[in-house]
Amino acid sequence: MRAVEAARGLLPVRRVVRIGVTGLARAGKTALLTSLAANLLAAGAGFPALPAFTERLAGRSFRAALAPSGSGELPRFDHHTHLAALADDPPHWPARTGAVSLLALDLTIGWRGYATPLPPRHIRLELLDYPGEWLLDLPLLTQNFDTWSAAALKRLDGRPEARDFLAFSHGLPATAPADEPLASAGHALYRATLERQRQAGLSMLQPGRFLMPAPGPQPPWLAFFPLTGSSPLAGLMEDRYDRYRTQVRADLVAPSFGQIDRLVVLADLLTALHAGPAAFADAAAALSDTARALHWQMRLPFLPDWMSGLAPLFGGIGRVAFAASKSDHVADRQRGNLANLTATLTATPHVESRAFAIASVRCTEDLVWTLDGRPISAVRGRVAGEARAGRSYPGEVPDRPPDAGFWQHPFLALPNFEPLRLTLAGRAGVPHIGLDALLTFLLEDLL
Amino acid sequence: MSETRVPPRFELEPGSITRLEPEQLPAIVLPSAGGPHTLGLALSGAGVLIAGLAVLDAGNFVADQFARSAVLGWATLGVAASGFGLIGAGAWRELRGLFGLRKVDKLRAALADPAQVRKAALDWLATLPEGAALSGAVAATNDPDAITALLRAGPAATLRARADALGRTAALQMFAAAAAVPSPALDGLIVAWRGARLVRQVAELHGMRPGTLGTVMLLRRVLTGAISVAATEMAANTVANAALSNPILGRLAGDVAGAGVAARRMVVLARATAAACSPLGTNGS
Numbered sequence: 008m009r010a011v012e013a014a015r016g017l018l019p020v021r022r023v024v025r026i027g028v029t030g031l032a033r034a035g036k037t038a039l040l041t042s043l044a045a046n047l048l049a050a051g052a053g054f055p056a057l058p059a060f061t062e063r064l065a066g067r068s069f070r071a072a073l074a075p076s077g078s079g080e081l082p083r084f085d086h087h088t089h090l091a092a093l094a095d096d097p098p099h100w101p102a103r104t105g106a107v108s109l110l111a112l113d114l115t116i117g118w119r120g121y122a123t124p125l126p127p128r129h130i131r132l133e134l135l136d137y138p139g140e141w142l143l144d145l146p147l148l149t150q151n152f153d154t155w156s157a158a159a160l161k162r163l164d165g166r167p168e169a170r171d172f173l174a175f176s177h178g179l180p181a182t183a184p185a186d187e188p189l190a191s192a193g194h195a196l197y198r199a200t201l202e203r204q205r206q207a208g209l210s211m212l213q214p215g216r217f218l219m220p221a222p223g224p225q226p227p228w229l230a231f232f233p234l235t236g237s238s239p240l241a242g243l244m245e246d247r248y249d250r251y252r253t254q255v256r257a258d259l260v261a262p263s264f265g266q267i268d269r270l271v272v273l274a275d276l277l278t279a280l281h282a283g284p285a286a287f288a289d290a291a292a293a294l295s296d297t298a299r300a301l302h303w304q305m306r307l308p309f310l311p312d313w314m315s316g317l318a319p320l321f322g323g324i325g326r327v328a329f330a331a332s333k334s335d336h337v338a339d340r341q342r343g344n345l346a347n348l349t350a351t352l353t354a355t356p357h358v359e360s361r362a363f364a365i366a367s368v369r370c371t372e373d374l375v376w377t378l379d380g381r382p383i384s385a386v387r388g389r390v391a392g393e394a395r396a397g398r399s400y401p402g403e404v405p406d407r408p409p410d411a412g413f414w415q416h417p418f419l420a421l422p423n424f425e426p427l428r429l430t431l432a433g434r435a436g437v438p439h440i441g442l443d444a445l446l447t448f449l450l451e452d453l454l
Numbered sequence: 455m456s457e458t459r460v461p462p463r464f465e466l467e468p469g470s471i472t473r474l475e476p477e478q479l480p481a482i483v484l485p486s487a488g489g490p491h492t493l494g495l496a497l498s499g500a501g502v503l504i505a506g507l508a509v510l511d512a513g514n515f516v517a518d519q520f521a522r523s524a525v526l527g528w529a530t531l532g533v534a535a536s537g538f539g540l541i542g543a544g545a546w547r548e549l550r551g552l553f554g555l556r557k558v559d560k561l562r563a564a565l566a567d568p569a570q571v572r573k574a575a576l577d578w579l580a581t582l583p584e585g586a587a588l589s590g591a592v593a594a595t596n597d598p599d600a601i602t603a604l605l606r607a608g609p610a611a612t613l614r615a616r617a618d619a620l621g622r623t624a625a626l627q628m629f630a631a632a633a634a635v636p637s638p639a640l641d642g643l644i645v646a647w648r649g650a651r652l653v654r655q656v657a658e659l660h661g662m663r664p665g666t667l668g669t670v671m672l673l674r675r676v677l678t679g680a681i682s683v684a685a686t687e688m689a690a691n692t693v694a695n696a697a698l699s700n701p702i703l704g705r706l707a708g709d710v711a712g713a714g715v716a717a718r719r720m721v722v723l724a725r726a727t728a729a730a731c732s733p734l735g736t737n738g739s
Contacts, residue, residue, distance in 0.1 A: 383460055395467060395468075398465050402462035425473065434566070
């Protein structure tokens with residue numbers, strides 16, 4: 008694999024590497040993209056913005072520049088506006104993005120030793136803001152309609168947000184006809200349920216395109232909902248579900264949204280810990296199902312399972328980084344636990360993956376706080392809108408899925424700290440935690 | 455276990471604070487031997503001995519001449535002062551050449567700083583003959599990236615085109631020389647001489663007048679910068695091909711081994727020197 012990459016690097020052509028950045032809702036995708044681009048540009052200008060990445064380069068020359076948009080179909084990620092918002096005084100968090108966008112950077116990496124005189128390698132790094140909602144469609148590829156319906160209805164059972172939909176679903180006769188009005192009414196109720204669950208902080212919301220539809224007019228086959236039984240209506244729902252899966256598969260290999268070489272999956276596990284056992288279990292299930300579904304690539308029924316491990320050689324997602332975001336809200340000592348917790352939830356076969364605890368834009372500094380006579384590792388930051396410093400110790404972060412004992416003590420909500428000041432308006436990089444290690448892992452085989 | 459756990463807490467500190475600053479990341483420092491190199495020390499010592507003893511010797515000689523006769527003394531003093539004055543003038547020019555390089559470094563740093571970019575750009579434009587035409591546009595632009603783009607498209611592109619022209623001329627001369635010189639052993643000497651001259655020409659194009667020492671420093675920088683300029687190898691080939699597109703020269707290129715390679719090197723050298731002398735660095739190309 009390494010030899011193949013090295014041989015590719017010698018060719019006088021620009022290699023295009025597409026990194027999909029996705030994540031569960033409100034995990035900080037926009038901040039990650041902004042910080043990643045700013046720090047790569049800063050590292051290219053000689054600032055020590057990404058120490059682990061620079062160390063990996065081992066003295067080789069490195070330059071980075073924003074690539075022109077060209078004539079592509081995807082909207083360009085507005086890096087300058089987002090960075091300016093962070094650099095502003097007082098700073099603002101980048102606005103939440105609601106559409107797919109792309110940010111491309113041209114990287115130029117020299118050689119070392121006797122190979123120094125060789126022409127440098129050119130890599131176009133495309134960072135694709137991949138909708139987090141769509142990520143949850145991946146598990147559908149390996150589930151038939153009956154399996155998915157049973158799991159979805161089980162998740163909804165007892166949830167207050169699903170009361171109307173469950174009443175409708177339970178009220179359907181066993182021989183419900185395949186009528187369009189019935190299908191539309193059930194779909195509208197199910198979609199409203201998903202919206203309410205998203206507002207309640209839940210993550211496992213399938214199908215993802217119900218919440219983030221693809222651009223363009225909505226096709227009729229999108230109107231389905233989970234339904235068990237063998238009624239004609241269930242048959243219609245199954246047909247539409249299968250059509251939906253075909254579209255998901257097509258999108259994954261489409262030149263615009265698909266063809267992703269590497270993937271970053273972000274999750275705000277600290278907020279999930281605060282939201283309680285149900286929300287955490289939901290986020291954990293979303294992450295685990297996604298991780299399991301990531302070997303969709305090259306999964307042809309006539310090929311033995313071991314061959315899917317060769318998928319990266321033929322294209323497809325070669326590396327996946329699972330990252331717990333906002334790790335600057337807990338002390339350094341607990342970030343290891345956060346990374347371990349993420350790793351436990353995201354073990355995935357067939358794809359090279361690693362778990363990280365990162366903060367795309369650092370807001371705090373570590374401090375030792377004496378609480379109840381005991382020194383505790385905590386963090387300190389400037390509270391947004393207050394102009395005062397706040398000290399925060401939200402609780403212990405477990406290094407594995409928490410047991411019942413953990414939930415006896417509340418895990419505090421994360422305070423709204425404002426980002427640290429950006430040196431040279433962000434041109435010297437954006438303060439972060441662990442972003443250099445994440446980037447080095449993603450591009451390791453190319454460096 | 456849970457009884458001994460410290461309950462989570464959040465507290466606001468009294469009094470307002472300014473925005474928190476990031477911790478300085480450790481700069482990556484390459485190991486250094488510490489202090490000047492041995493050869494540098496030895497050469498400095500030799501220089502001090504040669505210059506110092508020469509001055510002392512000349513002083514003694516002038517004093518001796520005054521002892522012999524006032525006329526002889528004044529004449530010797532005049533000769534010594536003229537000689538040392540010329541040496542001093544040469545040294546001053548060398549130093550000015552070195553300062554010119556340092557000025558480029560300062561300008562480059564200022565252009566990378568969003569707070570100083572406009573002033574630095576205007577300062578640079580003021581030193582260029584066609585700079586006045588672009589000054590108004592730079593003064594009216596607020597976006598640092600837009601200012602850099604203006605410089606890149608304007609003076610940097612013009613300077614690069616002129617450096618290319620110088621490189622093409624040198625390439626043609628190298629080609630002719632390689633074809634005309636009877637001994638291949640002389641080729642290397644000609645390449646070295648023409649390369650050094652090309653470096654000085656491109657430096658002068660950028661408003662510098664490097665002396666011998668300045669040229670050596672510039673060559674050293676060009677060699678370092680040539681790694682990143684190697685990216686332009688293909689572009690340089692295109693320029694060289696255009697320069698040698700004459701059918702007769704093309705035929706000769708096939709006949710005279712190494713002539714084409716040396717000619718292409720001149721084009722790359724011109725580009726690398728332009729990158730080393732330009733306040734925009736390799737970003738200018």
